Amino acid sequence: MRKTTFILPLVVVAVAAVLSSVFIVDEREKALVLQFGRVVDVKENPGLAVKIPLIQDVVYYDDRILSREVGPLEITPLDDRRLVVDAFARYRIVDVRQFRQAVGAGGVTTAEARLDSILRAQTREVLGSVSSNDILSSDRAALMLRIREAARNEANALGLEVIDVRLMRTDLPQANLEATFARMRAEREREAADEIARGKEAAQRVRAQAERTVVELVSEAKREAEVIRGESDAKRNGIFAEAFGADPEFFEFYRSLTAYSRALQEGNSSMVMSPDSEFFNYLKSADGVPN
Structure with missing residues (x-):
């Protein structure tokens, strides 16, 4: 009875120690084994793994592609036409050891805050180096690629890989909409007035050319008519003279x-x-x- 009393607690402790020393790495995750806060092992392959109970801890990080939206960002292109831009990025944790060293215990929350700063800075820098027409045209694909490459270089220091960056919305600030619409309306009205003036000028040229052509045609027709009439009169007089001369x-x-x-x-x-x-x-x- 006394042996059972001593053996049972030892068995329970041994089972608990075994269970606490075994952990599972999911195929969608990567795991870090920490000993007193220091990284001692990295588990990237899915399956069972072992750690030292009570001394070592396990921290899991998502191994899938993650998304991060960047809130509205006001930028000023080269033509000083301010724009409000919304963007989002897709990224992935590729080096969990470096990621842990860069963000510490803050994990993904701290990493996304720093990634936001990187994306905002690179978006301002790239879009600020071109005109608003380039941003609003089909050239924006090349601009997004430039933002991604610049952000990727900085994100590598965090153990992150920036896979893609997209501009979702590119609008004018609300305060500038009315002024911009008024300016666009004035430009369109000026262009319309120019087109009307050019049309009137062209119509006047066509009208003058037509009138000149009419005068030339009428003059030529009258000249030919006079020539024909003169020839006819001459023939008629000749016939009369011949007839009258005969009798x-x-x-x-x-x-x-x-x-x-x-x-x-x-x-x-x-x-x-x-x-x-x-x-x-x-x-x-x-x-x-x-x-």
């Missing part, structure tokens, strides 16, 4: 008939003439031959 009496008869048709029209004024006037020679002749 002078017919020419006199034709001329008298033309005079009658023009003088003896309805509504003409009355004419007082002597019946013996030569004007009526062909009217008094029975055979059409003047007396």
Whole structure:
């Protein structure tokens, strides 16, 4: 009975010592074995591991890719057009020993605070070296790459690897929105006025050219018409001259008939003439031959 009384507590102590000396490393974690606060071992492979009970402690760190959002950050690009930028980063703890030495017992909370400072500083530096148009254009992909590379160099000292940095939102500060919109509206109105003025100028040039073309075409048409009319009159006179030269009496008869048709029209004024006037020679002749 006395042996049982002494053996049972020893068994319990031995079992407790064995259980406290064994720990499990999950595949999503890395573990540090600390002895009086000093790192004595690193466990990166998943499975069972052993430590010295009561003397050594185990600290676990996440081995997965972690995300960190950077709050609104106001920056001033080269053109002094202030912008508010939101960003986020993806990072991973790659060296747990160096990570422990850099942040101490603060762990991930302290590391993320320092990572925030790095990301803010690099974002200000990179975006402050370009214009706002570059930030708002497709060139922002290259800017994000520059921020990531600069932040990665500093984060390595913390045992961290910065995998990616993204700009989520790029807006104007609320206080500047109205002034910016007013300036943009004024610029658009000025551009519209310039376009209207250029359009009127072009229309005037086209109108003047068209009027000039019309004058030239009309003048050319009149000249050609006069030439044709002159040629036609010359041909007509030539035909008349030839016809009248062949028969002078017919020419006199034709001329008298033309005079009658023009003088003896309805509504003409009355004419007082002597019946013996030569004007009526062909009217008094029975055979059409003047007396």
